[in-house]
Amino acid sequence: MADGMMSGAGGSLQQRLDELRALYPAARPDMVADVVRAVLSTMRGDLTVTETTLLGEVEELGRTIATAKAEIAALQVGDINASHIPSATDELDAIVAHTAAATEAILETCETLDRVAGEASAEIGQVLQDATTRIYEACSFQDITGQRITKVVATLKTIDVKVAQIVGAFSGRRADDAPAMPVPVVLENGPQLPGQAMDQSDIDKLLASFD
């Protein structure tokens, strides 16, 4: 190509393409694209072995990301949001309801025993009351299990939100379509696992340290 017929390095790409089109009006865009691709493919020969390897790995990474995006976008998130998690939380709610009903029945029986204890001899009455005391203490499990289950339900809801956000990000769904994250409540940690929190004697010592 003769000097002066094409703009120099400072000319824009669009300007150069316009000039080419003016020079070769019969050339189709796809023909130009084929030529560009062919030129680019020959550039590999100018790269070092390390650069070629790196380029290959970057291309592989790109393909992996594209595949992951497609797979995530194809996830049936509707099933997770509309069925799986609500079903799991319903089951957990049912556990709380059933244990509460059973505990109420046990407490009612204990109250009957307490009434009988009041009418029995002092010795028998004390034995009965000691027994019902132990049962009352044991029945407080229902409160603890209820709180633990509530924590699990909150975790499930957080997972629900996170899944919706990830799928939304890869499928182009708007962020405000996703359900809102549950707001954590300050200083409401709920029951701790054994060994991970203080027992009554630790709490007594801590309170005494304020005196």
Place this chain on the structure above:
Amino acid sequence: MAIDKAMNVLIVDDYKTMLRIIRNLLKQIDFNNVEEATDGVDALAKMRCNNFGLVISDWNMAPMTGLQLLQEVRADARLKQTPFIMITAESKTENVVAAKQAGVSNYIVKPFNAETLKEKIEKVLGHG
């Protein structure tokens, strides 16, 4: 001076099973005048209408938690001297410290036993 077991005791918990358990345990140690509330707002309203010699409250309740109830009680000139025991599953140091700073009289961690309840009541009522 003996503890006045005829005093009114307010127990606060959003689990009705827990209210029933505490009520029965209190009955076994001769506290028979027990009233119930299911959250802090309910409890505060009852405290402003009646005289209670002792409040035993859970922490995790909505819309007003046990800690908020304690803060409201301690900020109220008429109620601020009321002995207040927190019974809760919250057993982290930060919770106990927050309750103490808010003016809790004693703190019982769930699950608890009848002996602990009795001991803490006696302590806050000046006989421990």
